[in-house]
Amino acid sequence: MNQDIQNLPTGMGSATAVEPRLLAAEVLERLRDLIIQGELAPGVKLNERVLCERLRTSRTPVREAIKYLASEGLVELLPNRGAIVTPITAATVRETFVLLAALEALAGELACANASEADIAEIRALHYQMLAHHARGELAPYFRCNQEIHLRLVECTGNTALLNTYRALNGHVRRARYMANLSRERWDHAVEEHQGILDALIRRDKALLPLLLRKHLENKMLVVLEELERQAS
Amino acid sequence: MNQDIQNLPTGMGSATAVEPRLLAAEVLERLRDLIIQGELAPGVKLNERVLCERLRTSRTPVREAIKYLASEGLVELLPNRGAIVTPITAATVRETFVLLAALEALAGELACANASEADIAEIRALHYQMLAHHARGELAPYFRCNQEIHLRLVECTGNTALLNTYRALNGHVRRARYMANLSRERWDHAVEEHQGILDALIRRDKALLPLLLRKHLENKMLVVLEELERQAS
DNA sequence: CGAGATCATTTTGTATGCATAATACATTTT
């Protein structure tokens, strides 16, 4: 049940045994990171020549990676005009969060049924680690723990279709919330919600957990939307 | 709210105004159709040379389309060994349907809130058209109507992220259920379920509609799984 | 001074060439 995160498909052919790495796969991951971490900002044009120089390859792998990312939704293809990083608008963020909320709710339901005790123990450990970062006011590590918890929850459903979809959509909004400035108040509230979520998971309360997750995601959405407006102004 | 289906992104750069078609985009759609309609069966190796001859292009557009489809999940990349059509197993079908059920449930909920009267009227018209095909025992047209109804339901939520995800996942299982041999009994039952779904939509019953859709999808899953086992034996 | 047209440059899209890894086949060996 507990998959090795190393061997989960993060994209192009990374699922084989001895892992013959392809250049295009390297380029893909590098590009994806650049986009998610905002170094390639929403709306920015992807110039192939520039990317080739930066990544030290020819255009072929770059173009193939861009096509992959286009299907993933992180870039938009403009026929005869190349590609841009998919712009983020309040509307798309809202839409994506609504979807993510439904997916996490489903994940919660399935996790109650399918998670192993070890899965739950691991999430619990991550939860306390997150609490520590919260107590120390360490925002970035907190975010990482937070992300990891949500990911683990989806993973331990054992539904790889769900996991793949979740990851793709999560990537879209992570761009927006990367380093969102949480007020202390909201932060505390988020942590409280996480406590409820963990408790429901431990009790395997398959009625409550989906509701809590959905609500939690809705609140996350509000934070991100605020941050988005703050940036816009 | 009511999007023009023509301009929805079905893939590579089909989202522009006057639509300067790229060869790679043509190849993409053609390949996708070949896979979904089963002409390129699950597990089959995609030989670039063969595809190039068939589609009258060079390898570049074919390779780019394959990368796109890999992200979509319809093909699997094997490093240094090309790509195969993603195999269908009972497990992946089950996983995908569980996910689709959750997505359609969400769509039902959103549709109750957001669908225009015109949207509902159109779905109603399609429903009666479907009933006609059912009465005449016309399976293929029935399936098309059925698909169209489900698609319209998702479309009229106005959530394009949901729509895109739905379409991709739907493509995966459509390969399996393309021309599934329905028993008359099951067929009749499916039609009854659709009647209930339509009624709930008309009443905008946002509590009931998601439940009906989820149940409907579960039954569809059973049909597909049976068909899959029948084919395997 | 500004709008529009013409031309140069850049960039994208497609085709092709070359190197390497994988596969198939034949030969040898046990």
Add this chain to the structure above:
DNA sequence: AAAATGTATTATGCATACAAAATGATCTCG
């Protein structure tokens, strides 16, 4: 005959070359 090894063939992955479209700069004319 089966297994193993070596060789030939094929297919893939990456780089590059060429063609067409888009961009932008300059020039002309109102």
